[in-house]
Amino acid sequence: MISKPRFSTESGRLEAFSDGVIAVIITIMVLELRPPDGTGLGSLHALIPTLSAYVLSFVFIGIYWNNHHHMLRASDGIDGRVMWANLHLLFWLSLVPFTTAWLGRNAFAPVPTALYGFVLLMDAIAFTILQAALVQVNGPGGAFAKAVDVDVKGKVSIAIYIGAIAISFLSTIAADALFVAVAILWIVPDRRFEPVIAERSDGEKSADAEGGRTAR
Amino acid sequence: MISKPRFSTESGRLEAFSDGVIAVIITIMVLELRPPDGTGLGSLHALIPTLSAYVLSFVFIGIYWNNHHHMLRASDGIDGRVMWANLHLLFWLSLVPFTTAWLGRNAFAPVPTALYGFVLLMDAIAFTILQAALVQVNGPGGAFAKAVDVDVKGKVSIAIYIGAIAISFLSTIAADALFVAVAILWIVPDRRFEPVIAERSDGEKSADAEGGRTAR
Amino acid sequence: MISKPRFSTESGRLEAFSDGVIAVIITIMVLELRPPDGTGLGSLHALIPTLSAYVLSFVFIGIYWNNHHHMLRASDGIDGRVMWANLHLLFWLSLVPFTTAWLGRNAFAPVPTALYGFVLLMDAIAFTILQAALVQVNGPGGAFAKAVDVDVKGKVSIAIYIGAIAISFLSTIAADALFVAVAILWIVPDRRFEPVIAERSDGEKSADAEGGRTAR
């Protein structure tokens, strides 16, 4: 194998830390769902916007975890740039509970809706940056680079977010519908990395067979 | 081995993420247990309903972690549907702190009691859906499918939850008793998966012996 | 190896889940440390009791994590009873943030001091129960059982906690001093399990050498 300086194949702890941060993010959002003062069914009515915003954000964070998981498994390793690109993504994801709380309290207000879209946009951009950093690590001509080459869904999502932010000031319902549209677009797992992962698994198996050692 | 496309044997990170989310869920519930204003023993008296609701929910989340653990260990792998079925389960589990807080503050009110039961019911249904997704992954005629074939406890639990929700409007004490009954039913770990796990372990050992590699 | 039914050697996920819960417990305690209203040095003065209670509880949770870590590494495996004994321990540990918050706000009040000691006592008892469950799993005559046979520190701690609870009603300072005394007693890691762990490592190495496989 060709020596790649300042390059680490150990992405396990990066994934574990990301999992921890994402697990805390996805769960502390529920703290915004405060028990109502009354005890009747009607008192739950006021929680519907907060609960709806929570469901939407839960799905988005779930999608990011899912795609993060697939993308890192398809990569041969990480370096310092990947670590910072990953922290940058975690930072923008960590703002989702804040924008979710503001949106949940002001479901039909333009600025909270636009800000919610803005943080989703920054999440998408941060994911794209992380992807580009992983392309560098894996080599621009390799299987990983080919897998992410076109990235239609990523570009479409960014375009929809920008549209949703603009449309928030005309109709918050239309903006919400666009957020839901992006979520539906991504609920299907990212299949791009599956050939790369399969190939890597085969490589590991051959290495095992030859050298009698496990890759992890 | 027969090639199964879009199928991954790596469930480790799914388990790690689920563990993280469940660990946060089970622990943030305690944030509802606020220190009382007074400093006498009497000031603790007002916390008894909140503490009781916390204990019950802690046991339920503990049961889910336990059974989740056993079920995933018995499975040969995961796919995209399993990932979403798992996130769906985590979503309903994440609502337990909210319903626990509302129940703790209004222990003898029908709607908070019924809603507490409703979220437990949805947890049980979400677990059943995850189980069905794992049956698909493992093959409908395989050892995993046989292990979950009858699922008496799962069906009985769902029936009791529905009964408890209805009975909440007549007697909240009776509904609480039914919740405790389900918890007792499940405190014994799910033995159904043990033969499957044992068989998988044997398989791994044989593979090791033959190929000189470790399975994880 | 002799077949032990209903016995699992895979304690990894139990440890991971416990780590997650303990990590959340040790960290959410800091949420009680609210920024003061003023901006002068004097405004920090009012935080000293809360900070002191936090430091003490941080050390106790750190000790439990440390000893939990050593004890599980010394064990050959876990079963259903161990899982429930472990959840029971996590439950009592999860009450520490609550009693810490109440003590921090009422540092010289007898009942908060006694309750703080009571939860520490239950933590110690829960750890002893977990230890007993692990003795059963590892076999009453084995190396693990011998390592925990006398358990002087465990018994002394329980006695000191009972004394501290009683003395809380005479002098809270004396009770606090006893809590600190137990912490000092345990700051040295539990050496009892080291021969067992060393022996297990040797066993694994021999197994490796013979069978060409790793134990984890």
Place this chain on the structure above:
Amino acid sequence: MISKPRFSTESGRLEAFSDGVIAVIITIMVLELRPPDGTGLGSLHALIPTLSAYVLSFVFIGIYWNNHHHMLRASDGIDGRVMWANLHLLFWLSLVPFTTAWLGRNAFAPVPTALYGFVLLMDAIAFTILQAALVQVNGPGGAFAKAVDVDVKGKVSIAIYIGAIAISFLSTIAADALFVAVAILWIVPDRRFEPVIAERSDGEKSADAEGGRTAR
């Protein structure tokens, strides 16, 4: 290999626990970012100091996670002293959300700025202590000790923190600039450990080739 009593090569669970604690620390800071009462863009203006403090602390905690990660990977093992030095570091890191919240609410007040710097200073000292404990474990003349021998950045950081604390009482802006300067100094990953990690990896590979076993 020379026998080193009371020495453990298993640092995996220490890293996992540290990751968990750091993941919770970095994420609960965002809870301080409360949704504003208004719904206009102007209502976000008041959040700028809190958000700025959050960004700065997020970067610092990210740096600590990054360097912690590299340092432990470069180490051959841990002992009881390392465990306590690590908990000591986690303690001071756990105070960052508190000082961040106080600074965010009082961005131009000297004492909150100085206290923010003081906790960063203690984090840096705690990291140095952990480093020293790891030098002891790895042997004072070994590769690890050589890697951390000079530690210019560590010493410069401590000097800057002390300067920033003093300067807080003259100009909080100047102190903030010094905090940012330290962050920039460390954003580049710690390269000192890379030769050590590479060497350890080679050692593991040779061990694999010879003994047919994996080091993990």
